Every structure is written in C-alpha cells, then in structure tokens.
Amino acid sequence: MRPFGAELVDRREIGPGQWLLAWHAPAIASSARAGQALHVRTVEAGGMPLRRPYAIATADASSGTLTIQAAGRSGPSGSSPPPWASSLRPGDRLDLAGPVGRPLEVDPRARHLLLIAEGPAIANLRLLIDEAVREGRSVVLLYGAATAASVYPSSLLPDEVEYVVATADGSLGHAGTVADLVFEYEGWADQSFAAGPTPLLGGLTQLAAGRKQRLGVATLGRKRGGGRPIQPGSPEARRKSFLQVVLAQTVACAAGTCLGCVAPGASGSVRVCREGPSFAADELDWGPV
Amino acid sequence: MKAKRKGVAANSKRTPTVRRIRPAIAPVSRPRGPAPFPPPGGRAGPSSASIAGSSAVSSASASAPRQSSASSSSASSPGSPSAQAGAPALDALGGRPVDLGVDLGRGLALANPVIVASGPFGYGAEVTDLVDLPRLGGLVTRSTSLKPKAGQPAPRMAEVPAGLLLGMGPQNPGLELVLERYASVWARWQAPVILSLCADSAGELGEAVRRIEGEAGIAGLEINLSCGGGGRGGAIPGLDADAAASYVAAARRGTDLPIIAKLTAQAADVRAIARSVEGAGADAISAINTLPGFALAADRRGPALGSGYGGLCGPAIRPIALRVVWEVAQAVDVPVIGVGGVASVDDVLDFLAAGASAVGVGVAALADPMLPVRLADELADVCRSLGVAAVGDLVGTALPARTGPASTRGAEWAR
The missing domain is CATH 3.40.50.80 (Nucleotide-binding domain of ferredoxin-NADP reductase (FNR) module)
Structure with missing residues (x-):
C-alpha cells in the first residue's frame, strides 16, 4: 500500500456538484476490490494535512485506470471540481495510495x-x-x-x-x-x-x-451441524x-495506528481503515435507531 | 532623533547585536570578504535558516575561503571553482558525512534530529512495512496509561484550516499489554523508542514508571502533561508549574531512564513550567502538544467531534510551537524537542534555529509515512550545502545572545 504518483486521465461532472476523476494507476486498479478506498494526497494551500479517502468507483485492470467520485464546490456560476482537483489537468500526477481497507464479500452462491x-x-x-x-x-x-x-x-x-x-x-x-x-x-x-x-x-x-x-x-450459506465457529468480522x-455496509469516514493514516477513524462496533470500537470500510451490518453498533 | 540613532550605531560596534551562532562551531579565523551575517530582522521566507547557516559557512570552511564567501549556492552550481577543479563530490565539508547525531541527555542519543511525535505511528510495529524504521531519529509512541482506555466516541477527527482537530482520548490497551506486546520488538530496533505516558495523577504516573523500570526496548519516557488532573481544580498538569513538577518528580523517583516533559502552549507562561520541570529532573522538554479547539458538525446541531473539544494540530499551530520553543530554549538548559506542524525541511530548520535540538513530526507523517526519514536526509543535504559539519551547529542560531537578563532589552531599546 505504498503511495505512488498516478496520472489524471479524465475529469468530468456527472451530476450537480459530483465529479468523476479517472486515474491511471495500474497497480491499484489491478488489485482493487469493491468496497475498498483510495487514499488521495490532495494538495491545497493551507488545506487538509491528511490524505482524503475516496471509494474506488470503478477499476479497470486491463487499462490500469480507476475512477473516484468527488464532491465539487458549487457556487453561483455552476459547480466547479473539488478545490484540490480544480487546478489538475489530464496528464497531471497526484500521490495516491491504496487500496485501503477490506472489500465487500460476496458469497459465491449468491445469485x-x-x-x-x-x-x-x-x-x-x-x-x-x-x-x-x-x-x-x-x-x-x-x-x-x-x-x-x-x-x-x-x-x-x-x-x-x-x-x-x-x-x-x-x-x-x-x-x-x-x-x-x-x-x-x-x-x-x-x-x-x-x-x-x-x-x-x-x-x-x-x-x-x-x-x-x-x-x-x-x-444463504448456513451450514447444518457443527463446523468451526466463525470469527465475527472475518x-x-x-x-x-x-x-453489508460501507462506511464513509475521514481516514488519517490508513495503517491502523492513529485510531482516528473509529466507528462504534458491537464489541468496542472498530477502525474504518483496517476492519472496514466494508462491514457486516451486525458488526457495528448503530445506537438507538 | 537622528543624532540619537547614530549614537546607537556607534555603540553597536562595541556590543554587536548581530546574531551569532553558539560556540559549538570552533571560531576559526574568519575569511576575508563580505560579512555573511544577515541584517537583524532580515529573515526572508523559507530560506531563513540558510541565512542563519551561511554564517557557519564562513567559519567552518576556512580551508576554502573563496568558495564560502560566495555563499552556499556556489557549492552546488556547476560553474563553481570546485566543479572546474574536477572534484564534483567535494563540497565545503570535503566529502565528510554530516554529523546529524543529537544527544538528549542521560544516554538518549538520536541518530538524527527528526523523530516521530506521539500519535501518528502508534507503537511503531504497525507501520514496519510503510516506514524505514531503522532510519528514524526516534519514535515516540502513542500516549499510554496504566489502565486501558477506550478513548473518545467517534467521530474523532475534523478538518479545519491548515490543520486537524483530534478527539482521540488517549485510547490505548494499557501499559501492561503494551509492554508485553511491543517491548521485545522495540528492543530489536535500531531507532530509540520513547514511550509516551499519560496519567490521571502523579501517583499513577509513578506507578507506571516503576512498572516500566528494567524493561528492555524503552529508550526514554515522555510525560504527557496535557492529560489527567493534578493541576489546580483538576486542570491538566501542564497548566500549573507545581503540578507539572510533581508529575516529573514522580517519574524521576521511579526510573533512571531519560525523561522528556511534553509541555502545552495553553499555560500562561510556559517558561515557568519549563523551569519547574527542569528543576524536577526532566532531561529534555518537548513542546508543544495539541491546543484545544472546537468545530461544529455539518448540520450545526452540535460539535463535530464525539468528544466535543478537540486538540488542534498541524501547520495551524506551527507559529505557536515556534514561539514556545523559542521561549523555552532561552529559559532552560536542557534540550528542547520542537513539535507542531512540521511538514518540510524548512520547518525543521526553523525549529532548530529557534532553539530545538530535535524536531518531532506529527500530522504530516500520517499523510506521508516516509516524511521523517526524508526530512533527515534533506537536513543532511542542507547542512552539506551550508558547510555545517554537525547539525548541532544549527541549533539556536536565531536566539538572542544570552548576555544578560532578557528584560533589560526593552529599556535599552527605549534609551
């Protein structure tokens, strides 16, 4: 999960204030799975000192591109790309790391x-x-x-x-x-x-x-009889x-050290960057709903 | 009025007000040529330290006076005399390695002055595949308490201009588990590991320190004076000179390990706190911790953080950290570790010039885990280009000369 530079391929608005950014990042694109995130080193003067997490919206291993969806800034004259991406043009490079976290798990038998x-x-x-x-x-x-x-x-x-x-x-x-x-x-x-x-x-x-x-x-998948007990969260x-749900949270280190991205779990807090961002719904404590 | 000013100028010949570096640099015969000292107050932008450092060129590289008088840039420029002489690798240091070593006292020696501040790397073992740990100057762990702490409820981070608001609450598994899990790992590491301790009372801190005594793998202790009570009215100990001293003294009684007291800039007068912890036996002082701040949730119906208040960190607090380092470095004789918004080698040089012997990297290491190692490399390059043989020569170059009590300066100015 070492960071490296990725090239911006394309950027376009797909809805009011929603921007799709496509990157050429073959290493991440080939290993990314649904539910994982990308850690983007957004560069803004006087801005966020951390990387920002964005869900990997699409990943194409053959072309090595992946896309993220980012909220832009809306003003009186329409919307503009997210502040950190407004000065980026296709061909520019940015520091990306990923994939962050654990993926969504689909049962092989689920149709x-x-x-x-x-x-x-x-x-x-x-x-x-x-x-x-x-x-x-x-x-x-x-x-x-x-x-x-x-x-x-x-x-x-x-x-x-x-x-x-x-x-x-x-x-x-x-x-x-x-x-x-x-x-x-x-x-x-x-x-x-x-x-x-x-x-x-x-x-x-x-x-x-x-x-x-x-x-x-x-x-689906419930076995009859014994078998070893399944560890919750596995x-x-x-x-x-x-x-299964995907949580969105500010993720600082993505290494599990800073304990900044915790969410309340059914048994103690869980880290979104390590145990998540994808969770089985019953792993989390949703409080009074 | 004009006549008076002339009088001052005449005086200044006898008692120069120019900033001199500390005598760590052997005052070799000064080369002839334009005086490299900057005009007082003439610090311009990020190159401030290189101005301060250029004074070192003049004395350290007396063997190559022609090159040094042309300041640092000529050493690397291709057209410089040394390049023509066919010695591309040779610089003002004659190819000798820069001595980056720092001694924080009581045997706590760092290979370089850039350490990782408490927090970003946790206990270090989690980031072994992200960071070249042996090349770190040192690693301060997450703040650890005697008993496990669950920490604050989520969310724990909020984005603020040029910084971050953190409401972690010192979540940690407790001292016992930390020692069991990590102490043997730390003992195998080259980089010294400094265990950060937080405690609700001086007595609890003493108990924790006694528990640590004799454990291998711990090179030093950092006392977090921004958590727990002990001050007046249950305030954090870092606000109160007596409470801070009682914490440090309690730790001192329990161990022979080097003790670093981590101050908070919240104190009305950090110099008083610094003197009092120095008197209580602290071997070094690190400054500063996060500052309390507040941010609202997006819907403005309450705080953004689960903890309500949060600790402000990042580049936003760098000027405050610099101020505290500047003040503390003049108030005490023990080494100071500057922490607060360090993100580039210019920041490192600023802290060194302001009197810090070492510099801690915090938030910036979250976004870029290799940053501390890279900063140490860049620092070596800067030293090389300045012709500074040892990084200690850059420490405190911006401090006023300690010729007398600081308070008289105002009177002199008025005269």
Missing part, C-alpha cells in the same frame, strides 16, 4: 444481489456492480436522491442492472426514501449491500435482523451475513 445507496455514496457500491455483472449475478440497485437532477445517471451503469430510483420530492420514480423500496426486493435477494447516511444504514440493519429471524436457517462471517 441475487440487492444494492441500496443514497446520494454520492453510490460510489462505494459502484465497483460491486461491475464485479457482480461480470460474474453473472443479477443486480438490483435501489437509489435514493433528493431530486431527479441529482440522480446517478443510468448511462454510467451496465445494462444488466435493474435500476430503481426514489426521489424525496417525487420528481423521478418513487416519491419517498430509498428505504421504502427495500420491502419489495428483500425477499428476492440473497445478499444485500448498502451505502449512505448512517440513519439509512441503521434502519436497514434493523430490517436485516428482522429478516434473519423470519427466514430462520433458510439464509471474511467468512461477512460472506454469510445478509447485509
């Missing part, structure tokens, strides 16, 4: 994946869509946004994905929150993955727990959990 995202957090699940489609799994993406204008463009998604949208103002798709859509699809899904604001994730965690009780042993345990 139906339900992805739930709200707002820019879609970037955390974007790579999972590519991986799942490549492996021949069916993917339903439930997406929530404030208005039709800020909905993630369907042109950026593979055709194989069933894309269901909810907007808060009802300007596109279901009028309401993305959580309203979950009930229709959770019975279909073998596994689900979510990213978004903490209240959404906490609510989904509750739903997932209810589903577990309802379906009992019929969930890839095996995550593969067998119905809901």
